[in-house]
Amino acid sequence: MKGAAVSIDHFPIGLEMDVAYPEFQVRLTLLSSTQLKFEIKDGPFARSEIVAIQVAPLGNGMFAVSWQESDGASVVNVQDYDCGVIHSYATLPGGRFLRMEGAITVTRPALQASDERPRRNKALVLEAMTSLFQAHDASAVNRLYSADYIQHNPDIPQGRDALRALVAGMSKDVHYEPGMMVAEGDLVAIHGRIRGWAEAPQVVVDLFRIEDGRLAEHWDVLQDEVPVTTAGGVAMFDHREGQRSVPR
Numbered sequence: 001m002k003g004a005a006v007s008i009d010h011f012p013i014g015l016e017m018d019v020a021y022p023e024f025q026v027r028l029t030l031l032s033s034t035q036l037k038f039e040i041k042d043g044p045f046a047r048s049e050i051v052a053i054q055v056a057p058l059g060n061g062m063f064a065v066s067w068q069e070s071d072g073a074s075v076v077n078v079q080d081y082d083c084g085v086i087h088s089y090a091t092l093p094g095g096r097f098l099r100m101e102g103a104i105t106v107t108r109p110a111l112q113a114s115d116e117r118p119r120r121n122k123a124l125v126l127e128a129m130t131s132l133f134q135a136h137d138a139s140a141v142n143r144l145y146s147a148d149y150i151q152h153n154p155d156i157p158q159g160r161d162a163l164r165a166l167v168a169g170m171s172k173d174v175h176y177e178p179g180m181m182v183a184e185g186d187l188v189a190i191h192g193r194i195r196g197w198a199e200a201p202q203v204v205v206d207l208f209r210i211e212d213g214r215l216a217e218h219w220d221v222l223q224d225e226v227p228v229t230t231a232g233g234v235a236m237f238d239h240r241e242g243q244r245s246v247p248r
Contacts, residue, residue: 008033008057012081012110019086019102027107036067060213061116079104082117118183121210125188126178128215129206133176133194138168150217171196179241186210193225193237201225203236 016029024043030036033055039048051067058064061082068074071093078087081104090098124144131140141164149160156166173196181190188208195201202222209217228235 008055008063010057010061010116011055011063014108014111015106016108018105018107019088020105021088021100021102023100026102029108030110036065060120117185117210118188120213121186121188121208122181122183122190124210124213124215125181125190125206125208128208129176129178129190129192132163132167133170133174136167136170136172136174138164141167144215146211146214146216149215152217152219177237177239179237179239191237191241193239194222198222198224 011030011033013030013032016027019026019028024040024045027039027041028036029039031050034052035050036053037048037050040046049069051069053065053067056064058078062078062080065077065079066075073090073092075088075090077089080086084104086102086104088098088100088102090100092098128140128144131137131144141160145160145163147160149158149163151158151163156162175195177193177195179191179193181188183189186209188210190206190208191203192206193201193203201224203225204220204222207219208215211217223236225236
């Protein structure tokens with residue numbers, strides 16, 4: 001799955017974070033798309049400065065951020081907000097070169113949400129559900145599902161191979177209609193209706209966990225669809241509901 005393009009508009013301005021490198025800890029504050037403040041309280045590199053930065057979006061919640069400090073040190077950070085880590089490359093005034101990796105701990109959130117994962121993950125889930133249960137494309141399993149895929153439905157065997165076999169042997173009568181989707185972090189829930197899976201049409205909520213751009217784990221709950229004329233008087237599923245949550 002190709003990485004989605006990211007605009008500099010998604011750079012998390014206002015974000016304050018502690019970054020734990022092996023030799024020291026630094027607090028970074030993203031003041032704007034052109035300025036950053038760093039604070040190193042302890043150790044041989046202890047100092048604080050506001051520097052001019054250049055930001056280049058790399059895709060999938062990643063940004064290259066570069067600057068030069070007043071003492072001549074040059075720094076390039078690859079800030080990966082999906083994985084919560086910064087890869088830092090610094091050339092010190094004396095010529096010493098540092099390669100470091102540090103975990104991010106957010107101490108103050110950005111002024112506006114910048115997490116691209118929910119949109120990307122919803123697109124992945126929608127592609128998987130329509131490829132498998134509309135187009136009956138068993139070849140899509142290897143592309144969209146992780147090799148160690150975990151299945152919580154007790155009627156389906158574990159693993160990607162079992163899922164591929166299920167799709168390959170599926171009746172042509174099986175047809176899935178996607179509805180609304182909700183996504184947060186690495187989780188996506190999709191509400192839909194499936195026909196031909198059982199004797200009566202069923203309304204289903206599928207919950208997926210995404211890891212490294214593929215579907216890694218799945219839970220579902222199914223319920224036979226009943227007529228609108230029953231107690232609640234409201235349809236269990238409406239195909240128009242999916243228009244509220246189409247990935248953009």
